[in-house]
Amino acid sequence: MKIIITCYPTYGGSGVVATELGKALAMRGHEIHFISYALPMRLQGFVSNIYYHEVESFTYPLFDNPMYTLTLTSKIVEVVKMNDIDLVHAHYAIPHAVSAFLSKDILRNEKKYRKDLKIITTLHGTDITLIGLEPSFLPLMKYSIEQSDGVTAVSSFLKEKTITSYQVEKNIEVIPNFIDLNKFKRISDKENSCFKKKYAPDNEKILMHTSNFRPLKRVQDVVKIFAEVYKKVPSKLLLIGDGPERSDTERLVREMELTEKVIFMGKQDALVELLSIADLFIMPSQSESFGLSALEAMSCGVPVISSSIGGLPELNVHGESGYIAEIGDVDRMAKYAVDLLTNEKKYQLFSKQARERAEKFSEDNIVPMYEKYYEKVLNGK
Numbered sequence: 332m333k334i335i336i337t338c339y340p341t342y343g344g345s346g347v348v349a350t351e352l353g354k355a356l357a358m359r360g361h362e363i364h365f366i367s368y369a370l371p372m373r374l375q376g377f378v379s380n381i382y383y384h385e386v387e388s389f390t391y392p393l394f395d396n397p398m399y400t401l402t403l404t405s406k407i408v409e410v411v412k413m414n415d416i417d418l419v420h421a422h423y424a425i426p427h428a429v430s431a432f433l434s435k436d437i438l439r440n441e442k443k444y445r446k447d448l449k450i451i452t453t454l455h456g457t458d459i460t461l462i463g464l465e466p467s468f469l470p471l472m473k474y475s476i477e478q479s480d481g482v483t484a485v486s487s488f489l490k491e492k493t494i495t496s497y498q499v500e501k502n503i504e505v506i507p508n509f510i511d512l513n514k515f516k517r518i519s520d521k522e523n524s525c526f527k528k529k530y531a532p533d534n535e536k537i538l539m540h541t542s543n544f545r546p547l548k549r550v551q552d553v554v555k556i557f558a559e560v561y562k563k564v565p566s567k568l569l570l571i572g573d574g575p576e577r578s579d580t581e582r583l584v585r586e587m588e589l590t591e592k593v594i595f596m597g598k599q600d601a602l603v604e605l606l607s608i609a610d611l612f613i614m615p616s617q618s619e620s621f622g623l624s625a626l627e628a629m630s631c632g633v634p635v636i637s638s639s640i641g642g643l644p645e646l647n648v649h650g651e652s653g654y655i656a657e658i659g660d661v662d663r664m665a666k667y668a669v670d671l672l673t674n675e676k677k678y679q680l681f682s683k684q685a686r687e688r689a690e691k692f693s694e695d696n697i698v699p700m701y702e703k704y705y706e707k708v709l710n711g712k
């Protein structure tokens with residue numbers, strides 16, 4: 332198949348899933364054309380059947396806002412015509428599904444190059460739970476979901492949320508996030524000794540969190556959980572990523588006098604090396620449709636302490652791959668963390684079970700679900 336994938340190129344779950352999907356599909360022989368305003372973060376190295384098309388920004392004194400939705404539409408039309416594309420897979424509905432629909436409509440009405448371009452939209456999270464619910468966006472979201480030839484959601488939670496919030500009568504296919512088990516696998520302390528020595532020189536336990544530090548990630552809860560754990564277990568907290576909540580979180584760490592123990596690492600590429608020295612992954616989110624970063628941790632054998640929100644219980648099995656608690660229940664999350672960190676036998680079992688749970692979401696299991704769905708949509712079913 333010849334497939335366009337359009338997504339955000341930044342550090343964010345939807346862009347990561349879209350890029351990893353494109354790479355996996357290319358490995359399976361498909362021709363993949365990525366379209367975005369910058370090279371997607373995880374798209375490195377040369378693969379002969381992967382192409383990248385950049386959407387140029389367009390400015391003009393009359394326009395206050397760069398017109399990305401429109402320039403993306405034009406780019407999709409151009410790439411379809413040049414490459415005889417079969418379908419467009421739009422990741423994160425706003426604005427990708429809208430641009431995809433517009434390009435479908437343009438191509439349907441062309442005299443010379445008439446084409447019934449198929450569109451699949453994958454709903455990832457805040458496109459549905461936050462941004463799309465803005466009254467000014469809601470009708471557009473509902474319309475672009477209804478006009479897509481196929482729609483997938485990354486969890487059953489997100490599927491139900493879409494149906495109830497937008498009143499859409501559409502079959503939505505649940506296709507969860509996936510993981511490359513060969514890449515995301517724990518590196519032994521011996522092989523990873525420089526990371527281990529640097530952050531846990533006295534064999535401290537390592538708590539870890541990675542996110543884009545938006546308010547819904549509740550990064551300050553991570554610090555509060557750590558503060559409780561640290562009273563009982565010699566430990567460090569590694570915070571990976573950056574975003575709007577970073578300054579306030581740094582201030583909290585200073586106020587709690589934990590600056591020696593909490594390390595803000597900013598954006599990092601060496602995720603597997605870092606996850607391999609982690610003992611626990613903390614995800615206390617207020618909204619989470621799946622929790623890709625928790626899956627990455629679990630794949631490296633790191634048990635997860637998370638909130639019970641959204642799609643997280645579909646990933647993190649309470650009492651097996653980690654524990655879940657109500658949003659904001661810092662005390663309970665801290666108790667669960669101490670319980671695991673002070674009981675070696677139980678910890679080893681949870682670590683093994685976390686990896687086994689991640690195996691259910693392997694690339695080999697999930698990518699064929701997308702392929703099958705593409706075929707179904709292309710055959711008009």
Ligand code: GMT
Nearest residue numbers: 343344345455456618619620621622623
């Ligand atoms: O929240 C993020 O970090 C980014 C966001 C996105 O859409 O870019 O992630 C969402 O998509 C991921 C991939 O499908 C999911 O694993 C995340 O749970 C989801 N984030 C939220 O729902 C908050």
